[in-house]
Amino acid sequence: MRQFLLTALVILFVSPLHAESVSLEELLQKTGAALMWDALGHKGQFSRDGNTVVFRAGDPWMVLNGRQLLPTGTVIEEQGRLIFSREAADTLYRVFGIQKNSSGYRLKTILLDPGHGGRDSGAIRHWKSDGVEIPLAEKDVVLEISLQLADKLKRLYPNKSILLTRGQDVYPTLEERVNMANKIDLAQREGMLYISIHANASLNSKAEGYEVWYLPKNYRRNVVDKSTFSGDSAIVPIINTLWEEEFTHESIRLADMILSNFQHQLGPGVPNRGRREESWFVVRNARMASVLLEVGFITNPNEAARLRQPEYLRKITLAIYNGIREFVDYFEKKGR
Numbered sequence: 573m574r575q576f577l578l579t580a581l582v583i584l585f586v587s588p589l590h591a592e593s594v595s596l597e598e599l600l601q602k603t604g605a606a607l608m609w610d611a612l613g614h615k616g617q618f619s620r621d622g623n624t625v626v627f628r629a630g631d632p633w634m635v636l637n638g639r640q641l642l643p644t645g646t647v648i649e650e651q652g653r654l655i656f657s658r659e660a661a662d663t664l665y666r667v668f669g670i671q672k673n674s675s676g677y678r679l680k681t682i683l684l685d686p687g688h689g690g691r692d693s694g695a696i697r698h699w700k701s702d703g704v705e706i707p708l709a710e711k712d713v714v715l716e717i718s719l720q721l722a723d724k725l726k727r728l729y730p731n732k733s734i735l736l737t738r739g740q741d742v743y744p745t746l747e748e749r750v751n752m753a754n755k756i757d758l759a760q761r762e763g764m765l766y767i768s769i770h771a772n773a774s775l776n777s778k779a780e781g782y783e784v785w786y787l788p789k790n791y792r793r794n795v796v797d798k799s800t801f802s803g804d805s806a807i808v809p810i811i812n813t814l815w816e817e818e819f820t821h822e823s824i825r826l827a828d829m830i831l832s833n834f835q836h837q838l839g840p841g842v843p844n845r846g847r848r849e850e851s852w853f854v855v856r857n858a859r860m861a862s863v864l865l866e867v868g869f870i871t872n873p874n875e876a877a878r879l880r881q882p883e884y885l886r887k888i889t890l891a892i893y894n895g896i897r898e899f900v901d902y903f904e905k906k907g908r
């Protein structure tokens with residue numbers, strides 16, 4: 573009981589600030605403004621299109637273009653992070669002409685990465701049919717799914733760019749795949765998805781089912797490129813941390829949406845092995861929300877038999893497609 577009271581008190585005192593606060597990342601994304609931060613003076617300056625707004629942590633006002641005092645809520649500096657009150661954020665949205673209720677986010681690119689290819693078959697299993705050996709190779713299964721998926725996504729999103737790391741039986745190296753992803757230009761408030769598609773293998777032939785991998789939270793990525801960032805470089809580590817948290821959060825959400833659609837499409841007969849955490853090379857270097865899907869075990873006789881059926885591959889494709897669709901809806905509406 574005492575513990576409950578304490579918890580209730582903590583929530584009471586902490587939540588008003590955080591429920592009504594806006595993160596620096598969200599502010600920068602929505603306004604498209606550049607931020608200069610003077611860590612010693614605890615002062616910051618937002619600027620865009622000739623307008624500048626100067627603020628100091630703790631002060632209840634900001635200064636517009638060096639002459640107009642704007643009474644606002646405060647900006648708090650807490651453990652190296654800047655937290656903006658709702659009022660302070662609304663002032664900035666007004667100055668920079670942003671509708672505070674529109675999300676302003678757009679998912680511009682979806683990059684599908686069928687694993688392996690060419691000389692690299694990935695997991696493989698041989699079948700005997702009428703005395704003839706027929707191989708079932710991971711590289712073929714995942715290419716088929718990816719091609720179908722790209723086709724469906726292009727029809728659904730004619731204005732987004734839907735890309736494949738390979739559209740045929742060739743082998744791009746892991747570095748080439750990651751470079752492809754990192755070369756894609758994203759403007760402010762634009763996001764992209766990187767979805768790597770694989771089939772599983774295990775020494776245990778009973779291992780069965782699908783799973784989705786995402787990047788672990790503690791992996792430090794260089795999300796903001798210092799050479800291209802227009803603001804003060806002192807702020808880069810702060811934004812990096814914020815964006816990294818955001819990307820991990822988005823990847824987990826995407827993973828969960830795809831998993832629940834797998835479950836819905838493939839039914840209770842196929843085990844859901846859940847969401848997993850790993851620093852896969854191919855997703856680790858990509859500067860975006862990314863997941864790696866394992867659609868089933870080539871090494872399990874029952875599952876391999878299913879993976880040979882075009883109808884089953886269509887169900888897998890539909891599950892990923894619906895998961896992506898849910899994620900795009902969420903991403904482009906968030907903040908509303």
Ligand SMILES: [Zn+2]
Pocket residue numbers: 687688694695710770771
């Ligand atoms: Zn693989």
